[in-house]
Amino acid sequence: MIVAENLTKRYGSTTAVDDVSFTVRPGQVTGFLGPNGAGKSTTMRMIVGLDAPSAGRVSVGGHRYTQSRSPLTEVGVLLDAKAVHTGRSARVHLRAMAATHGIANTRVDEVIALTGLEAVAGKRAGKFSLGMGQRLGIAAALLGDPQTLILDEPVNGLDPEGVRWVRQLVRHLAGEGRTVLLSSHLMSEMSQTADHVIVLGRGRVIADAPLPDLVRAWTRNEVLVRTPRASDLAGALGSPDVTVTDAGDGGLLVAGVSARAIGDLAAERGIPLHELTPRTGSLEEAYMALTEGAVQYKTKEIA
Template sequence: MTTIEVRGLTKKYGPETVVDDLSFTVEPGQVTGFLGPNGAGKSTTMRMIMGLATPARGSVTIGGRRYADLPAPLTEVGALLDAGAVHGARRAYDHLLALAVSNGLPRRRVGEVLARTGLEGVAGRRAGGFSLGMRQRLGIAAALLGDPRVLIFDEPVNGLDPEGIRWIRDFMRALAREGRAVLVSSHLMSEMAQTADHLVVVGRGRLIADTGMSELMRANGAGTVLVRTSDPGSLARRLTAAGATVRDGLENSLVVSGMTGEEIGKLAAYHGVALSELTPQLASLEDAFMELTKDSVEYQGAA
């Protein structure tokens, strides 16, 4: 099974360290979301994975080998780092054919990837006339030409309409189900919440979190319960004594963690405490992301 292994990766531009001792693994069979504020080092890391930038220290391997040492790179890793990296005067079919021929791939792959990305009907059109969504699809088609087991996408949904975003989301999931390792960066937290199985979060070039989606949500507020009662102080003491963590919420409510709604309800009933509300709370990925990266944002505006 082919993985991406990033170990101790460090990159400097002049005096500035943009990637700082970064280590993580991208496993096959899942979508790994690569998240971080602007300037966190995501794009630089992806460029180093692809051999487009040289690290000051550390290493990146794909299936145990550096990208530069892969005998037929397009058959092992495909990437979309810049959807605009195609000659505008070249037809979609010709663009893909040139890539296929120059990499020793069979011509039939051009038709196959055009079909898979929904571009069959525009194969004869020049790329310069494509919408952003169509250019993204063309870039994905190019990444798939060699049928690689590893795929890397840098901000693939930026600027797309809802239909295009949904298509890319479903496509990423389908690629992972085929056993491929998929690394995708994005600023859209709502999309990552529906797309990624695993998350790598960076800030100012350093690793902040390397965790499964469900684990991150549980650790950053998911699983709390909002409780309302006429005597919150008394209930809070009883909940704390039972091992829960309780903090004050809005409008005399309690926010409880460490106990399920069912457990809270049973405890309240045992002590004869009437509840007017008992609502499980689900933190969003955006909430968790903002909490994790609050100390790593380059510029913060006043509220």
């Protein structure tokens, strides 16, 4: 379990993390989300002792990470896949890490096989592609078979097979009762992976909830309806609880009533329907709505 209590980090006059508190529980994948500059990476660095908090505290497994007697076997961490001696091969890099904790070379071979590095294990890590570097970083995080896993953007640079493999891996590890904290900007992937979501914005926690609850709270379900008699259907649906908006091309977006009720009403009025498609809210929509006022670096919309 990871517990952050009133965690704050200041760099001069800049507050990167501002009074952040949360708990990452075992047995589930916790997604760690937020815009660029929100404080996610700084928070992860404080969890593993790479940055000292200006105030507050954070523990992993009941104590500070820096107090761990055997860090690799307690916490597996991927914060920067490039943090590797570029002149060493993947196998030598992992064996050097393993030697610091008395981990057998057979375990090195296991994680090499698990992460798909067997064909390049003898090659210099400095020559690796971004995706292969990520796999090596994940192998290093798994080396000690830890109970807690902290991964910052682990699917960055991976191909679709690799992305799916990471998803299956972290869900499997969480299913074994381990604690998994996972950061990613890929909302579609996070929606398939995370059970719980913590969202930072401008250094503060702006959401901390099970993923389905977050989506329900920040999106609305709609039904896309297409009919040659759109105006007639819109009039028939008129109600204070129902919202009807023009979707173009004879289409209506209807909120506040189910697809079944729309179909029944259209049948009663003799209105033909060419499409009747329920649309549920997505994590991406919820995230965009939630962080709208917390984006530090905004881009100009393209007309």
